[in-house]
Amino acid sequence: VSEPALSIDEQRLATRLGELGNIGRDEEGRLFRPVYSPQWAEARDLIQRWMDSAGLSTRTDAAGNLFGRLDGDTVGPVVLTGSHIDTVRDGGNYDGALGVLGALAAVEAIQDQLGRPPQPIEIVAFCEEEASRFTSSFWGSRALCGLIEATEAERLVDESAVTLAEAMRDVGLSHDRVGEAFRDDVAAFVELHIEQGRILEDAGDQLGIVRSITGLRQLGITLLGRADHAGTTPMILRRDALAGAAEAMSRIEALAMEMGPPAVATVGTIVAEPGSTNVVPGRVRFTIDVRHPNADAGHRLAGDVESVLREVAQSRGLELAIGVFNDHAPTPLSDLVANVIAKAARYEGVSTREMVSGGGHDSQIMSRITPTAMIFVPSRDGISHSPDEFTPIDQIAPCVQVLGRTMWLLASEDSVQRRQREPQVAR
Numbered sequence: 001v002s003e004p005a006l007s008i009d010e011q012r013l014a015t016r017l018g019e020l021g022n023i024g025r026d027e028e029g030r031l032f033r034p035v036y037s038p039q040w041a042e043a044r045d046l047i048q049r050w051m052d053s054a055g056l057s058t059r060t061d062a063a064g065n066l067f068g069r070l071d072g073d074t075v076g077p078v079v080l081t082g083s084h085i086d087t088v089r090d091g092g093n094y095d096g097a098l099g100v101l102g103a104l105a106a107v108e109a110i111q112d113q114l115g116r117p118p119q120p121i122e123i124v125a126f127c128e129e130e131a132s133r134f135t136s137s138f139w140g141s142r143a144l145c146g147l148i149e150a151t152e153a154e155r156l157v158d159e160s161a162v163t164l165a166e167a168m169r170d171v172g173l174s175h176d177r178v179g180e181a182f183r184d185d186v187a188a189f190v191e192l193h194i195e196q197g198r199i200l201e202d203a204g205d206q207l208g209i210v211r212s213i214t215g216l217r218q219l220g221i222t223l224l225g226r227a228d229h230a231g232t233t234p235m236i237l238r239r240d241a242l243a244g245a246a247e248a249m250s251r252i253e254a255l256a257m258e259m260g261p262p263a264v265a266t267v268g269t270i271v272a273e274p275g276s277t278n279v280v281p282g283r284v285r286f287t288i289d290v291r292h293p294n295a296d297a298g299h300r301l302a303g304d305v306e307s308v309l310r311e312v313a314q315s316r317g318l319e320l321a322i323g324v325f326n327d328h329a330p331t332p333l334s335d336l337v338a339n340v341i342a343k344a345a346r347y348e349g350v351s352t353r354e355m356v357s358g359g360g361h362d363s364q365i366m367s368r369i370t371p372t373a374m375i376f377v378p379s380r381d382g383i384s385h386s387p388d389e390f391t392p393i394d395q396i397a398p399c400v401q402v403l404g405r406t407m408w409l410l411a412s413e414d415s416v417q418r419r420q421r422e423p424q425v426a427r
């Protein structure tokens, strides 16, 4: 059976992206839509109205995740697609939002052009992913996967000392019911997301098939030397913490360069104390972010980074403290779902490239409970988490087409049978 390629209503999708992107803008035009804020609730209500008008049955769960369901010939399990609706401070219109509104456009195309799917298809708008209000990364997908810790909502506070539990109450939710958001009926998950890099753009490929999400280790470093007079202390007698940090930084950069792509290591923040023109810096604090999609290589790189720090500290008579504030293993995604995306792209005539995600996504959480893969959409100049985030609608549409075809294939009986043969690995 050969159906024509899916046709996406580009105009409607572009208009919705603009409308959603205007919710949460301040007087200067900066976008910020933190979880459980009034602007977040407004955005969710608007998306719910769009889902309703598309004829989907909608509901929100105990965490505030929004679902829109296209019924299938059977009642379950469900093929799920979506992303998050919260944003970073001064964010853009596409990160997260495109995965939700693109999913809606894909499902509308399925309804109009393919009809009722064999299995139900659902869209999810996750309530929170960015950790831009609370340090609660992946709150929405973690709730769906049953991975919220009992004390989290009362422990986490925003910058105004409002707890996550209080923030939930403000939008009519109850933190002690968040466990009810758990689902065990998801057959597969696909997330469409902007690349947030420039690999697709540089290569001229239309769509990225993400097969794994990189591992990440973030360190907080303190080098302690001695603050001395910059005029009277001879070079040989100094214990200059900032000079030590500078040596460590250039050697850490070289380590990642030597290992080669996709290894990356970044010093993103640095504070020197006492911070005076005429004083040798006695104490420096900085952060290191080390990422690699291969677990062994990531461990090796992180180990080498720590060795460099120890060598530098020792040779310069500095005290060293290393704190780890984030440590995520790489997440391999589902070959089965990635292969269905590849098949869908061939069907729709869209060129693809296999990729690793260098950023974290809800998909790394979802992959713990269901076969999961991602579709990357090109990002102009690789820019994200910025008002300059942009992808032209004629580059978005082919990816949404492939998402629609992927959902249709996953919801078809053939895929169900193959999916049942894929072993489920708990991670």
Ligand SMILES: [Zn+2]
Binding pocket: 084, 095, 096, 129, 193
């Ligand atoms: Zn995102």
